[in-house]
Amino acid sequence: MTYENPYMKGRTWPELNILETLRQRNPLVICITNDVVRTFTANGLLAIGASPVMSECSEDLKDLIVHASALLINIGTLTPDKVSYYKEAIKLAKTHEVPVVLDPVGCHAGAYRLSVVLDLIKTGNISLLRGNQSEIKAIYDALSPDDTANNSTTGKGVDGAQVEDSAVIAYRLARLINCPVVTTGEEDYISDGIRVFAVPHGHSVMTAVTGTGCLLGAVLAAFFSAYYPCKDSVSIGEFLAYALAYYGLAGESAVQVSGVKPGSFSTAFMDALYTLDDAVLMAENRIRPVVVPDQLQVYFIGGTQDVGLNENRLLSVVEEACRGGVTCFQFREKGMGTLEGQQKLELAQQLQQICAKYNVLYIINDDVDLAVAVNADGVHVGQEDMRLEEVRNLVGHKAVGISIHSIEELHKTVVVYADCVGVGPMYATSSKPDAQEPCGPNRISELQAEGLTLPCVGIGGITLDNAKPILEAGACGVAIISAIAHADNPYEAAQQFKHLVDRAQP
Numbered sequence: 001m002t003y004e005n006p007y008m009k010g011r012t013w014p015e016l017n018i019l020e021t022l023r024q025r026n027p028l029v030i031c032i033t034n035d036v037v038r039t040f041t042a043n044g045l046l047a048i049g050a051s052p053v054m055s056e057c058s059e060d061l062k063d064l065i066v067h068a069s070a071l072l073i074n075i076g077t078l079t080p081d082k083v084s085y086y087k088e089a090i091k092l093a094k095t096h097e098v099p100v101v102l103d104p105v106g107c108h109a110g111a112y113r114l115s116v117v118l119d120l121i122k123t124g125n126i127s128l129l130r131g132n133q134s135e136i137k138a139i140y141d142a143l144s145p146d147d148t149a150n151n152s153t154t155g156k157g158v159d160g161a162q163v164e165d166s167a168v169i170a171y172r173l174a175r176l177i178n179c180p181v182v183t184t185g186e187e188d189y190i191s192d193g194i195r196v197f198a199v200p201h202g203h204s205v206m207t208a209v210t211g212t213g214c215l216l217g218a219v220l221a222a223f224f225s226a227y228y229p230c231k232d233s234v235s236i237g238e239f240l241a242y243a244l245a246y247y248g249l250a251g252e253s254a255v256q257v258s259g260v261k262p263g264s265f266s267t268a269f270m271d272a273l274y275t276l277d278d279a280v281l282m283a284e285n286r287i288r289p290v291v292v293p294d295q296l297q298v299y300f301i302g303g304t305q306d307v308g309l310n311e312n313r314l315l316s317v318v319e320e321a322c323r324g325g326v327t328c329f330q331f332r333e334k335g336m337g338t339l340e341g342q343q344k345l346e347l348a349q350q351l352q353q354i355c356a357k358y359n360v361l362y363i364i365n366d367d368v369d370l371a372v373a374v375n376a377d378g379v380h381v382g383q384e385d386m387r388l389e390e391v392r393n394l395v396g397h398k399a400v401g402i403s404i405h406s407i408e409e410l411h412k413t414v415v416v417y418a419d420c421v422g423v424g425p426m427y428a429t430s431s432k433p434d435a436q437e438p439c440g441p442n443r444i445s446e447l448q449a450e451g452l453t454l455p456c457v458g459i460g461g462i463t464l465d466n467a468k469p470i471l472e473a474g475a476c477g478v479a480i481i482s483a484i485a486h487a488d489n490p491y492e493a494a495q496q497f498k499h500l501v502d503r504a505q506p
């Protein structure tokens, strides 16, 4: 039986034909790249169906940029005289609305490289930053406004070492510099500053072939040309996750042919980039949504039932809460007199626009069909709602949250299908008439001692005065209805919760 979404009235999301779109467009990718990888990059771009051109001076670039779909700047063989060219290229790209991918090769290994990269980022016109985990961490450490960044450098030379919390760093850096960040390593991560995805594809032999990292930067640049036609059905973060998955799958399939032999692999990899198609990409990708603790810090929940059944009031409270610094919003429309059908759909879309404006993660409560119809960032379900496995099948790479009240419920929950957890009620609540008995903050540490590793928030009866023990017990954040929705000033309330969580966390 085919799945009917009541909000979509026979309409379905169009199939994602990313590779076909890219190949049809045959995008011109201008590469300002390093001396070591030019041929490999050009061959790789041709193999994926793009059109490469290498450019070495601005006189030439002025002519080329008008036809370009993307510009790659790779600082691999950096010299001082190249820096003004990079800057001029970025300026030209901005004038012609051409996306710029920056590959900050080796910036963790030398202060000069790092200062150049920071200068280029400061132009505010980088569309995607792609580096290995050490490079991305070095940039994050240099730009991070607080002392949460650890200024130790990891890795030497241009090959990166594994860096803990790469997903968190990608998310934070994407927000800091306002552009998507890809960080590659044993597992790759991409964040657009709202969502985070893990892409566990590729093969270790790829690190034995010089230029595989640099070619990835060029490939990601080419993918920008295929994003526009897909943008209504997939976020830029998820789209770039597909690009990473394609690249890694090509690596895996090449190894099947070549074996673990760098020379033969190199040839087989070009063949695989050329032959891999959308059917394989869609069927075999192992892209995983990741919820990082930062996304859950201040998790506001609301529906018209929380604001006197007044839609406009809800819109304004949510906008104020987003402006005040909530990191996540859940649309929970539930109870007597609340909206249904088309009216609920329209309100969900308006709320989604507000969240997008403030880079706030947008979750739908209970109503999986609605989450699919509006293409929300995620969905939250409880123990009595749709089964997690079924939810996962319907929502693909959206974030999935689950409620857990007790150790018994933890044992009943198939956590592999979930990405985060709401634990509660922590305290007595008047916002959920059918809530269970309060379980108190210690329930969080008990669940973690019992094996819960997913990031979690406490929920239920939380105020500024009783939030701290929840964070001390191990929650990443607090989920709140009334303390924001009923506040005289929801903006200030949200801001105070954000300060409280920031202070409580290292």
Ligand SMILES: Cc1ncc(COP(=O)(O)OP(=O)(O)O)c(N)n1
Binding pocket: 299, 301, 330, 332, 334, 365, 366, 380, 381, 382, 383, 384, 385, 401, 402, 403, 421, 422, 423, 424, 432, 457, 459, 479
């Ligand atoms: C973040 C978060 N945690 C828990 C809940 C409660 O979900 P559920 O138990 O399904 O109850 P309802 O909210 O559906 O009444 C939640 N919504 N969000």
Ligand SMILES: Cc1ncsc1CCOP(=O)(O)O
Binding pocket: 301, 424, 425, 426, 428, 429, 430, 431, 432, 435, 459, 460, 461, 462, 479, 480, 481, 482, 483
């Ligand atoms: C949805 C939900 N789930 C458990 S308690 C609760 C209500 C939280 O609302 P409030 O923050 O007003 O207590």
Ligand SMILES: [Mg+2]
Binding pocket: 365, 366, 380, 381, 382, 385
């Ligand atoms: Mg529910």
